[in-house]
Amino acid sequence: MRTKIVFFLFLVLLFWESSSQCAMCRAVLESEESQSAAQGINDGIVYLMAIPYILVGGIGYIVYRKFFRAKPEE
Template sequence: MKKAILIIIAWVASTIEVLAQCAMCKTTIVNNVSHGELSLAEGLNFGIMYLFVTPYLAILVIGLLWYKKSRNHANKNIKSSAIRM
C-alpha cells in the first residue's frame, strides 16, 4: 500500500505543466485581457471551476447518503439482536 502511494506521489510530482486550453480559446482570452475586458476570462474561469467541483460534490452527497443508510441499517440490526436476547 505504501509503495503504491509513493508511486502516485512521485508520478504527480514529476508531471510537467500542461496547458489544457485550445489555441483559439487561449488567443481569445489573452486578446480580451490585453484590451482590458475581463468578463470573458472570468466566465471561463467560473466554468472551469464549476466543471471541476461538480463531480466531487456529487461523490460527497452519494457518500453521505450511503453512510447514513448503512448507519441506520446497523442500528436496526443492533436493536433487533437486543430484542432477541
C-alpha cells in the same frame, strides 16, 4: 464535529478563487482588453468541475448513513 466544519469551509474557500484555464485558453483570453470573457470561462470551468464532486460526496454520505446508522435493538 468542529474539525469537520472547519475542513468543509476550507475546501469551499479553496475552490472559491481557483483559476481553471488551460494554457491555450489562457493565451487566447489574455490577449483581449476586457477580462470579462476570461472570468466567465473560469467560472464555467469551476462550476463544471464542482458538480461531480458534490454528487459523489452526496452519494457517499447516503451510503455511509445507510451502513453506519444505529440499528434498533430487538
